[in-house]
Amino acid sequence: xxxxxxxxxxxxxxxxxxxxxxxxxxxxxxxxxxxxxxxxxxxxxxxxxxxxxxxxxxxxxxxxxxxxxxxxxxxxxxxxxxxxxxxxxxxxxxxxxxxxxxxxxxxxxxxxxxxxxxxxxxxxxxxxxxxxxxxxxxxxxxxxxxxxxxxxxxxxxxxxxxxxxxxxxxxxxxxxxxxxxxxxxxxxxxxxxxxxxxxxxxxxxxxxxxxxxxxxxxxxxxxxxxxxxxxxxxxxxxxxxxxxxxxxxxxxxxxxxxxxxxxxxxxxxxxxxxxxxxxxxxxxxxxxxxxxxxxxxxxxxxxxxxxxxxxxxxxxxxxxxxxxxxxxxxxxxx
Amino acid sequence: xxxxxxxxxxxxxxxxxxxxxxxxxxxxxxxxxxxxxxxxxxxxxxxxxxxxxxxxxxxxxxxxxxxxxxxxxxxxxxxxxxxxxxxxxxxxxxxxxxxxxxxxxxxxxxxxxxxxxxxxxxxxxxxxxxxxxxxxxxxxxxxxxxxxxxxxxxxxxxxxxxxxxxxxxxxxxxxxxxxxxxxxxxxxxxxxxxxxxxxxxxxxxxxxxxxxxxxxxxxxxxxxxxxxxxxxxxxxxxxxxxxxxxxxxxxxxxxxxxxxxxxxxxxxxxxxxxxxxxxxxxxxxxxxxxxxxxxxxxxxxxxxxxxxxxxxxxxxxxxxxxxxxxxxxxxx
Numbered sequence: 001x002x003x004x005x006x007x008x009x010x011x012x013x014x015x016x017x018x019x020x021x022x023x024x025x026x027x028x029x030x031x032x033x034x035x036x037x038x039x040x041x042x043x044x045x046x047x048x049x050x051x052x053x054x055x056x057x058x059x060x061x062x063x064x065x066x067x068x069x070x071x072x073x074x075x076x077x078x079x080x081x082x083x084x085x086x087x088x089x090x091x092x093x094x095x096x097x098x099x100x101x102x103x104x105x106x107x108x109x110x111x112x113x114x115x116x117x118x119x120x121x122x123x124x125x126x127x128x129x130x131x132x133x134x135x136x137x138x139x140x141x142x143x144x145x146x147x148x149x150x151x152x153x154x155x156x157x158x159x160x161x162x163x164x165x166x167x168x169x170x171x172x173x174x175x176x177x178x179x180x181x182x183x184x185x186x187x188x189x190x191x192x193x194x195x196x197x198x199x200x201x202x203x204x205x206x207x208x209x210x211x212x213x214x215x216x217x218x219x220x221x222x223x224x225x226x227x228x229x230x231x232x233x234x235x236x237x238x239x240x241x242x243x244x245x246x247x248x249x250x251x252x253x254x255x256x257x258x259x260x261x262x263x264x265x266x267x268x269x270x271x272x273x274x275x276x277x278x279x280x281x282x283x284x285x286x287x288x289x290x291x292x293x294x295x296x297x298x299x300x301x302x303x304x305x306x307x308x309x310x311x312x313x314x315x316x317x318x319x320x321x322x323x324x325x326x327x328x329x330x331x332x333x334x
Numbered sequence: 335x336x337x338x339x340x341x342x343x344x345x346x347x348x349x350x351x352x353x354x355x356x357x358x359x360x361x362x363x364x365x366x367x368x369x370x371x372x373x374x375x376x377x378x379x380x381x382x383x384x385x386x387x388x389x390x391x392x393x394x395x396x397x398x399x400x401x402x403x404x405x406x407x408x409x410x411x412x413x414x415x416x417x418x419x420x421x422x423x424x425x426x427x428x429x430x431x432x433x434x435x436x437x438x439x440x441x442x443x444x445x446x447x448x449x450x451x452x453x454x455x456x457x458x459x460x461x462x463x464x465x466x467x468x469x470x471x472x473x474x475x476x477x478x479x480x481x482x483x484x485x486x487x488x489x490x491x492x493x494x495x496x497x498x499x500x501x502x503x504x505x506x507x508x509x510x511x512x513x514x515x516x517x518x519x520x521x522x523x524x525x526x527x528x529x530x531x532x533x534x535x536x537x538x539x540x541x542x543x544x545x546x547x548x549x550x551x552x553x554x555x556x557x558x559x560x561x562x563x564x565x566x567x568x569x570x571x572x573x574x575x576x577x578x579x580x581x582x583x584x585x586x587x588x589x590x591x592x593x594x595x596x597x598x599x600x601x602x603x604x605x606x607x608x609x610x611x612x613x614x615x616x617x618x619x620x621x622x623x624x625x626x627x628x629x630x631x632x633x634x635x636x637x638x639x640x641x642x643x644x645x646x647x648x649x650x651x652x653x654x655x656x657x658x659x660x661x662x663x664x665x666x
Contacts, residue, residue, distance in 0.1 A: 011503075014500060015500070015503055015504050015507055018500065018501070018504045019504055019507065019508070022504065026516060026520065139647065139650055139651060139654070140643075140647060142593070142646075142650055143593060143597075143643050143644075143646035143647035143650055144643050144646075145597045145600055145601060145604075145621075145639070145642060145643075145646075146601075147601060147604050148621070148635070148639045148642075148643075151625075151628065151635065151639075155628060155632060159629060269506075269507075269508075269509035269510065270509065270510070272509045272511075272512070273509045273510055273511030273512065273601075276511055276512075276515075276605075277511070277601055277604065277605070280604075280605065291512070291515075292605055295515055295519055295605065295606075295607065296606060298519070303516075303519070306512075307508060307512055307516060310508070310509055310512060311504075311507045311508050311509075314507050314508075314509065315507050
């Protein structure tokens with residue numbers, strides 16, 4: 001097991017290494033180069049030359065790459081050239097990060113808690129009304145662009161009905177920030193109004209974002225339960241007269257959930273893509289909105305750190321999923 | 335993106351029986367292909383024929399096929415159908431006279447106009463062409479790249495496989511929209527082509543992985559071993575025996591990818607990374623541009639969104655039932 005984890009961590013290092021080369025190449029491929037990006041097209045030749053020198057762009061490329069790597073390891077990803085010009089990109093990232101995590105967790109919990117029971121029910125009564133309705137629902141869910149769903153929810157529940165807030169993470173200035181996770185902050189400081197307020201802001205974007213993992217988790221659960229229900233050991237368990245609950249919990253679900261665990265891991269990347277779009281619609285102030293802003297402003301240092309961290313997080317989550325998988329299913333343990 | 339199937343869509347009672355029948359049928363078809371594959375590739379037809387036999391009676395597939403056919407026909411003949419030029423500012427006068435910047439529906443303009451006074455119906459109709467083009471070209475691009483990488487990895491194996499697959503891993507480790515955005519942002523001038531390239535590039539690792547998987551499975555099959563024992567050259571083995579037999583899942587995947595490609599392209603347009611030139615309308619672009627009018631004129635967003643959803647649904651339904659019919663493992 002330890003050997004397996006070590007090997008996977010080595011792979012992670014490799015992936016991050018290749019990614020850093022790609023990012024470096026990406027920065028160099030920018031139209032007009034970094035200098036233009038930072039100074040704008042109309043900068044004087046003197047200031048351009050000064051910045052070129054300061055950034056070390058006159059050095060040979062391998063040397064530049066090493067400098068880039070050295071700085072990145074120390075957490076120096078340059079300063080923003082966008083809305084908040086001059087602020088370290090890392091700082092901007094860290095400020096936005098909790099919002100996205102909060103949103104993703106809400107979406108994932110929502111999706112899992114709905115999709116797995118529904119997937120089970122659907123497989124149990126396959127061909128029935130619930131089954132066909134859920135299948136169709138999940139297919140429609142795949143076809144509806146997440147930003148449009150976000151849009152519909154916002155239009156109906158926030159604009160037309162006024163039940164929930166239109167945008168943002170909380171109503172203005174009503175909470176003390178401790179961790180940056182607003183719901184958690186409210187609980188820590190016992191400001192229950194703030195907890196409720198932050199939670200209300202999470203509902204609509206959370207539902208919109210949940211639509212992506214929901215469809216996938218539902219379908220995989222359903223297919224996997226169908227597979228397991230057909231196995232001999234389930235029939236044996238039933239024949240032995242074990243209670244329905246025991247068969248479902250110990251025999252069916254335990255085995256059926258294995259592929260689901262992997263699928264949830266694979267959803268992480270999609271979740272971040274979805275978060276970019278959802279946060280943009282709800283002006284949510286997370287990494288997603290930061291990313292969209294950075295793209296609009298061509299704020300490359302901020303873009304770079306987000307891409308890098310997103311990729312590392314994605315690889316890490318998948319590593320975690322594989323470890324979890326090996327723990328649940330001894331057969332795949334290397 | 336995909337790792338499982340959708341299960342049955344037949345009646346409840348007939349399911350088990352059908353499943354057994356299917357399983358039996360799948361056994362014979364795959365066996366035919368395996369045995370005959372070494373002799374001639376024509377045997378693949380039997381698999382397709384048997385799949386078609388099943389698909390013909392599958393209402394989900396027929397619905398998907400219907401939507402797709404209507405969409406393709408519409409895109410082809412849309413210039414004949416569109417009542418007006420999509421770029422012509424016909425209703426311009428009305429914009430200044432009204433407090434609402436969007437012209438209402440009126441005789442000759444059943445859906446009204448867009449904020450620039452252009453006929454909305456014509457734009458929707460003509461928009462189908464660009465949407466189809468983006469989807470098909472991006473998917474073809476992704477398919478070509480993925481098949482190339484997957485073939486190289488699957489054919490050579492060993493360290494070549496490792497290297498190619500690590501590259502694919504890195505591509506997969508960047509969330510797809512992020513990758514597409516990065517590619518779109520490198521281009522100095524956003525255009526329809528940046529969208530196509532960005533959306534296509536995102537699909538490359540998926541196709542590569544899929545093809546490599548089935549190629550590796552193919553390597554140890556009897557017909558390949560037989561060909562190798564007979565001294566057939568490696569290139570011929572790869573191109574004539576392994577590749578044709580591994581393409582099935584990839585082809586099916588491309589139907590599904592078409593749907594994602596259209597949605598991804600719309601997402602890029604939504605984020606402002608699409609084609610800024612709106613004389614050639616595209617649904618994603620129309621949807622993106624409608625955002626700022628959502629409060630007073632939600633219909634501007636709803637029409638193109640509905641079109642995208644229906645088309646994406648069509649491809650998805652078709653792809654899912656195709657996969658179910660062609661892949662014996664996922665069929666039940």
